[in-house]
Amino acid sequence: MTQLTVTPDTAGITDVPGFEAAGVACDIRQKNDLKRLDLALIFSLRPCTAAGTFTKNAVKAAPVLLDEKHLAEGGTFHGIIANSGNANACTGAEGLRDAQAMAQRAASSLNQKPLAFFVCSTGRIGQPLPMDRVLKGIENAVSERGRTPAHGKKAADAILTSDTRPKTVTVTFTYDGKKHTVAGFAKGAGMIQPNMATMLAFLATDFSVPRSFLQKTISEAVTGTFNCVTVDGDMSTNDTVLMLANGHSGVSVGDKSPRELRVLFAEAVWKACEVLAEKIVSDGEKITKVVEVRVTGAASAEDAGKVARAIGNSLLVKSSWCGEDPNWGRLASSAGASGAKLIEAKLDILYNDVPAMTAGKPHPELKPKWKEIVKARRFTVTLNLHLGKAAFRLLATDLSEGYVTYNKSE
Amino acid sequence: MTQLTVTPDTAGITDVPGFEAAGVACDIRQKNDLKRLDLALIFSLRPCTAAGTFTKNAVKAAPVLLDEKHLAEGGTFHGIIANSGNANACTGAEGLRDAQAMAQRAASSLNQKPLAFFVCSTGRIGQPLPMDRVLKGIENAVSERGRTPAHGKKAADAILTSDTRPKTVTVTFTYDGKKHTVAGFAKGAGMIQPNMATMLAFLATDFSVPRSFLQKTISEAVTGTFNCVTVDGDMSTNDTVLMLANGHSGVSVGDKSPRELRVLFAEAVWKACEVLAEKIVSDGEKITKVVEVRVTGAASAEDAGKVARAIGNSLLVKSSWCGEDPNWGRLASSAGASGAKLIEAKLDILYNDVPAMTAGKPHPELKPKWKEIVKARRFTVTLNLHLGKAAFRLLATDLSEGYVTYNKSE
Numbered sequence: 001m002t003q004l005t006v007t008p009d010t011a012g013i014t015d016v017p018g019f020e021a022a023g024v025a026c027d028i029r030q031k032n033d034l035k036r037l038d039l040a041l042i043f044s045l046r047p048c049t050a051a052g053t054f055t056k057n058a059v060k061a062a063p064v065l066l067d068e069k070h071l072a073e074g075g076t077f078h079g080i081i082a083n084s085g086n087a088n089a090c091t092g093a094e095g096l097r098d099a100q101a102m103a104q105r106a107a108s109s110l111n112q113k114p115l116a117f118f119v120c121s122t123g124r125i126g127q128p129l130p131m132d133r134v135l136k137g138i139e140n141a142v143s144e145r146g147r148t149p150a151h152g153k154k155a156a157d158a159i160l161t162s163d164t165r166p167k168t169v170t171v172t173f174t175y176d177g178k179k180h181t182v183a184g185f186a187k188g189a190g191m192i193q194p195n196m197a198t199m200l201a202f203l204a205t206d207f208s209v210p211r212s213f214l215q216k217t218i219s220e221a222v223t224g225t226f227n228c229v230t231v232d233g234d235m236s237t238n239d240t241v242l243m244l245a246n247g248h249s250g251v252s253v254g255d256k257s258p259r260e261l262r263v264l265f266a267e268a269v270w271k272a273c274e275v276l277a278e279k280i281v282s283d284g285e286k287i288t289k290v291v292e293v294r295v296t297g298a299a300s301a302e303d304a305g306k307v308a309r310a311i312g313n314s315l316l317v318k319s320s321w322c323g324e325d326p327n328w329g330r331l332a333s334s335a336g337a338s339g340a341k342l343i344e345a346k347l348d349i350l351y352n353d354v355p356a357m358t359a360g361k362p363h364p365e366l367k368p369k370w371k372e373i374v375k376a377r378r379f380t381v382t383l384n385l386h387l388g389k390a391a392f393r394l395l396a397t398d399l400s401e402g403y404v405t406y407n408k409s410e
Numbered sequence: 411m412t413q414l415t416v417t418p419d420t421a422g423i424t425d426v427p428g429f430e431a432a433g434v435a436c437d438i439r440q441k442n443d444l445k446r447l448d449l450a451l452i453f454s455l456r457p458c459t460a461a462g463t464f465t466k467n468a469v470k471a472a473p474v475l476l477d478e479k480h481l482a483e484g485g486t487f488h489g490i491i492a493n494s495g496n497a498n499a500c501t502g503a504e505g506l507r508d509a510q511a512m513a514q515r516a517a518s519s520l521n522q523k524p525l526a527f528f529v530c531s532t533g534r535i536g537q538p539l540p541m542d543r544v545l546k547g548i549e550n551a552v553s554e555r556g557r558t559p560a561h562g563k564k565a566a567d568a569i570l571t572s573d574t575r576p577k578t579v580t581v582t583f584t585y586d587g588k589k590h591t592v593a594g595f596a597k598g599a600g601m602i603q604p605n606m607a608t609m610l611a612f613l614a615t616d617f618s619v620p621r622s623f624l625q626k627t628i629s630e631a632v633t634g635t636f637n638c639v640t641v642d643g644d645m646s647t648n649d650t651v652l653m654l655a656n657g658h659s660g661v662s663v664g665d666k667s668p669r670e671l672r673v674l675f676a677e678a679v680w681k682a683c684e685v686l687a688e689k690i691v692s693d694g695e696k697i698t699k700v701v702e703v704r705v706t707g708a709a710s711a712e713d714a715g716k717v718a719r720a721i722g723n724s725l726l727v728k729s730s731w732c733g734e735d736p737n738w739g740r741l742a743s744s745a746g747a748s749g750a751k752l753i754e755a756k757l758d759i760l761y762n763d764v765p766a767m768t769a770g771k772p773h774p775e776l777k778p779k780w781k782e783i784v785k786a787r788r789f790t791v792t793l794n795l796h797l798g799k800a801a802f803r804l805l806a807t808d809l810s811e812g813y814v815t816y817n818k819s820e
Contacts, residue, residue, distance in 0.1 A: 057743060057747045058745075058747075058750070058751070058752040058754070059745065059746025087739070089739065089742075090738075090743075090754065092755075092771050125737075125739025125740065126767075126774075127739075127774070237742075237746060315809070315813070315817070316817055319818055320817060322814060322818050323817070323818020325818060325819035327819075329499065329534065329536035329647075330535065332499075333467060333469055333647045335468075335469065336467040336469030336470075337466075337468075337469075338468075341468070343468075344500070347469075357500065360502055361502050362502065362537075401811035403725070403729070403814075404729045404732060404809055404810060407725070407729035407733070408733020408734075408735060409730065409737075
């Protein structure tokens, strides 16, 4: 069986043949900072199919509304324009006009149709975009675009907000003697609890992929990866995952492809999303711990998710993780408050593989072991409800004083 | 119409004729602290009817299970034993035996039946009660009990955990030439987002009240007061509100009483709960702001509650309140993420009476006014969804670095 090669820190999008990128500085934050990259371009001269998933927030940013429209009108696509520093959300009709203008400027500069471009924004909500800077930035990005790793890295840098590091991934595999690539980049940090996608993530492949197959593949991957992380339980107005397939390799993958190829492609997309989702959690705003919350034995998948999210979003639980205090009583209380079916007398709680409670009975004698486990930067808590077969895995973070300080004012 | 007299800082329970109280120190926290009061007794020689509401958490503390049983078996009642410093939650069969032993010791010392006593505990979860200390404490409380204001105040002190001050209230009114009293005390601070009751609150009246009427009155009051506050969104395993009616005044109130009397009694109970609920929010762990979140124009009451709770529990919103940053975009995003029906183009957001957004359109010119408003310790944010007539009011707090520090380890 062919193996996937997963490389977590790469140039990202320019690792896919046929994709160009750029990252430029246009001082969208209006702080006289002409060094901070804040506008990214992804461009494929070859027309692409595209698929995407968007925030479920009822308040959607203007670029999300625009991208949903572009995706629905469903022609072929040539690229993505994305800015950081301003979310273009809660900006009314003016915001929608601004998002359209961004697509138009990219299209006219690259001799394509506006419908062939997606637009993404991330940053503060409720402020108009400084459009003179943005449009000039788009022109600069078009001029500076290229296919070298340096270009890919600049694009990955340009979408960051409170992230402390870029987030890229490249997955390759060989099939039928030919090397194929799925690669991408993402940004995360705060307002992270996706209910569809989260944050911004852009992926590309050099396969030729029919649109519906691409959508199914990315949707499944997003459900199992980006939608299973939480930093602060807040779902953004801008969450977007987009994937472009440019067919550069001359090989197609779709419903009628051999099973091995379909599985390999789906695994490559899933793995790329998984790596980016983990990077987002690990770089959550001012976090000190990444905690995998595993819920097993739930009566339903919905219940398993409720318990995991109640724990991963509990302020008391998250604070105790920050303090390296194995306060398992707070896990039990949050699980009980989640609304899921739960019987205390059946409940097991474990830190890694060391029980804190089995069948509702505490094991205080094992406390020294839990205390050691929660000192690690990453550990697992498992709750087995013993009520059924459903399970859920959530990647969560602790909550530090630094998060509050950072978010007191933006 | 008769007026209610509401006094927010009183002796609490001993203001009701016929009720005795005590607060004693028995070092339940096992820190060699023989000064900190940690066990309270409420006692009525005259038999009482009782009503109560309890946590909806699927993981219920042993004393909650015991109290539900005592209430259901429904005889007459003589009092309440309550300790702080240990929640007696997640303590299995041993915990239930301990709660029973507490009721038995109170009963035998006071020559009553165990079923005539309620037991409440609050504090750390998952640790066995030091029963030798607790049982000795109960005996001391029985010996020291009395009806003076000093006795009432000691009882109010003895149930506190991370609270910084006692929480008492006394409501009186005159009807038919006779003065009547509803009074009580409570504790709050952390793990505060009731879904039934919250925390511990004990109320008493000298009316004679049939049990079902008392239950209806307290349930309605709890729904509109204790159930509309949040400090950290965490629902406790121990939330309990209990009310005792001893009939000391010789006057009955029930379904067949004159309307004026029924309304006065219900208002007195509501007001007492409201004052205690406000005290709990104002004394939330390390808070610096109390924010009233008003949601109006919602399509349904459920939607109104969802929006208010999404805002009041959002880490990003709470952090910005702490920083006195009028970041209304985060309010819009949380409202949109709540799952309630919401149309951005209809949404109004106001700080006190100053709009930040009307019909989806931002008013950046008014920013200096919001900035001034959020500097106050208490302010109101209003979201009018313009989709219907349902409304909800939630009393919420900010989130400070101090909360995280405090809860890193207990």
